[in-house]
Amino acid sequence: VIQAVSRLPKLTMLCLNHDNQDTYAYIPIFPSDSMIEGIRLAKDNGLSISFIDLAIKDYKVVEAFQSPDDYAINTIGLEKFYDLNRQYLPKSDNQTDNKRESNMAFHLNRLSKNFERVLFIGGMAHWENIREHLVQQTYMFHPHELEMINPPFLAKPGDKALFSLLEEIPYLVFNYEIARRFNLPYDKWQTIIKLLQEVKSLPLIEEENxxxxxxxxxxxxxxxxxHIDDEIIPDLYNLLLSAKQTLGDDYGIELLDLSMKYPFKEDDNLPIINLENNNFTMGGKKISLKRSLPDFAMNTLPDNQWQKLELIRKKKDEIPDDYISEWFDFGFYSHVPEDTILENFIDRMENKVINEMVIQPKIHEFSGSLMDGLELRETIRNFTNKKIYVKEFKKEKISIGAWLMIFDDELSAIKYPWAMSLSAEHHNESDIAFYATNPLLHPVSRQIIKAEYGALLAFKPPLADNKKISWEDIDIMEDLRIYQMTMLAIDLCTTNGILYIASKPPEPYFYKIAAQKNKKIYYLSLNKFSNRNLKKIKRFHLLKTRKTRNIADDYI
Incomplete structure (x- = not known):
């Protein structure tokens, strides 16, 4: 044990084999284990260490007990935490446990005579009986029950078995070790927040903003x-489930990968214990493991069953340096799910405008119907005439034919060098024109590239063939890009309604130009939309061939 502790922060397992079978009892020599921390404290401060528990042959562990989240100790203190747990602890009243407790009390009494202060680290279920032995002086020395075992050996957990054996998120153990080494404060919850923020800053996630x-x-x-699981701090499963449900699989996968990072490793000759197909292996052979020092936290699931959570990791290709040249031999094809998202958004926005845009109310003298409510001002004004007035709201008959979405007011040619128009593939799709970032700088695979709209103009129903937007129509100085798109929306819109979505409304003269052509501009602020919904609209992918659509979902 002392040898393994000396290896920390590198992780070690002290393995014991009793019967030459492939079943090993093990003692975890991990920074997250309280008994190991006690040994480290003694070694760091040059203090004596005494192992006082009694070796019992074929010892049977007492009934498993899941204590409340020990994070509560930070708030209520250790004594209060123990008092709250005490009445629920399993009773250790069998003869074997009595011998262990009597023996531990004997050694504690012996040590207290030789040392001014003694730190005892042991199980909560045993402390009351040990203390009773000390008070009543009923303690007694008992010899170890020896049994034949093969020579113990040290092993180390492999990457795949790290979380299962460590019983804690490896990232948290690593940060605890750093805090311990440099005498820094450590708070588990704040470290989880730090973990989530670090994932947010990873290259693949940072662009999600x-x-x-x-x-x-x-x-x-x-x-x-x-809290549903009666815990204060979420475990890894709940963190991953939350990430999947709120931010998606990509964030969840990066969170999983970073959570499993434990950098303290070395190349040595220790055997490696790994996890393959839910079975532990060592040297390519399937083995069984049994924790020698029981940890009741491992028994919190019924029958020790795994909890399943599906996270889909997108495929990644090796992309050659000269991949760009391949693109210019083909046309471009959209990603169908993104087309659906855009078309659904367009339809919803038309309904949103219809629901929100109302004309000024018409006022009528009351004649039997309250219509849309009492018009108080007009009624008060005519109080002497003893007349009551009501108001009537009539929604405009709106038919939107053009949607202009300005996601970035600064449509610089440097940031958005791509100007392009795409025609609808069928009558339920829109014709679109846009300014976007350069997708060739953001390859997803050899056949898929990614970009982001700076501005997008859509027409639905699609424009007639002689009205289609050409590249020359949008190839214009960057200062005039918003002007040009707004004028195209006004000129080419086949209905009387144009929806303008941006952070600020269009210039007043655009309303006048539209009115001269018997059209009307309706403005919606970008602030009315969630950041997540805007991301779904702004980001798009281009595919090299139509066949690429068959595999696009594996990458996007």
Whole structure:
């Protein structure tokens, strides 16, 4: 044990084999284990260490007990935490446990005579009986029950078995080790927040630009799941489930990968214990493991069953340096699910405008119907005439034919060098024209590239063939890009309604130009839409061939 502790922060398992079978009892020598921390404290401070438990042959562990989340100790203190647990602890009143407790009390009494202060680290279920032995002086020395075992050996957990054996998120153990080494404060919950923020900053996730509200939704969801499980701090399963449900599989996968990082490793000759198909293996052979020092936290699931959570990891291709040249031999094809998202958004926005846009109310003298309510001002004004007036709201008959979405007011040619128009593939799709980032700089695979709209103009129903937008129509100086798109919307819209979505409304003269052509511009602020919904609309992919659509879902 002392040898393994000396290897920390590298992780070690002290393995014991009793019968030459492939079943091993093991003692975890991990930073997250309280007994190991006690040994480290003694070694760091040059203090004596005494192992006082009694070896019992064929010892049977007392009934499993899941204590409340020990994070509560930070708030209520250790003594209060113990007092709250004490009445629920399994009773250790069998003869074997009595011998263990009597023996431990004997050694504690012996040590207290030789040392001014003694730190005892042991199980809560045994402390009351040990203390009673000390008070009543009924303690007694008992010899170890020896049994034949093969020579113990040290092993180390492999990457695949790390979480199962460590019984804690490896990232948290790593941060605890750093805090311990440099005498820094450590708070488990704050470290989880740090973990979530680090995932947000990873290259594959940073471009999502998750805002504070989205991150808080993840955190709140994880805390609620923890409370359902009668815990204060969410475990890895609840963190991953929360990430999947709020931010999606991509964030969840990056969270899983970072959670499993434990960098303290070395190349040595210790055997590696790994996890393959839910079975532990060592040296390619299937083995069984049994924790020698029982940890009741491992028994919180019925029959020790795994909890399943599906996270889909998208495929990644090796992309050659010269892949760009291949694209110019083909046309471009859209990704059908993104087409559906865009078309559904367009339809919803038309309904939103119809529901929100109302004309000024018409006022009528009351004649039997309250219509849309009492018009108080007009009624008060005519109080002397003893007349009552009511108001009537009539929604405009709106038919939107053009949708202009300005996602970025600064449509610079440097940031959005791509100007393109795409025609609808069928009558239920829109013709679109847009300014976008350069997708060739953001390859997803050799056949898929990714970009983001700076501005998007859509027409539905599609324009007639002689009215289609050409590249020359939108190839214009960057200062005139918004002007040009607005004028195209006004000129080419086949109905009387144009929806303008941007952070600020269009210039007043655009309303006048539209009115001269018997059309009307309706404005909706970008602030009316969630950041997540805007991301779904702004981001798009281009496919090299139509056949690429068959595999696009594996990458996007």
């Amino acid at each position: 998750y805002n504070t509200r989205e991150m808080n939704n993840l955190i709140d969801y994880a805390k609620k799941l923890a």
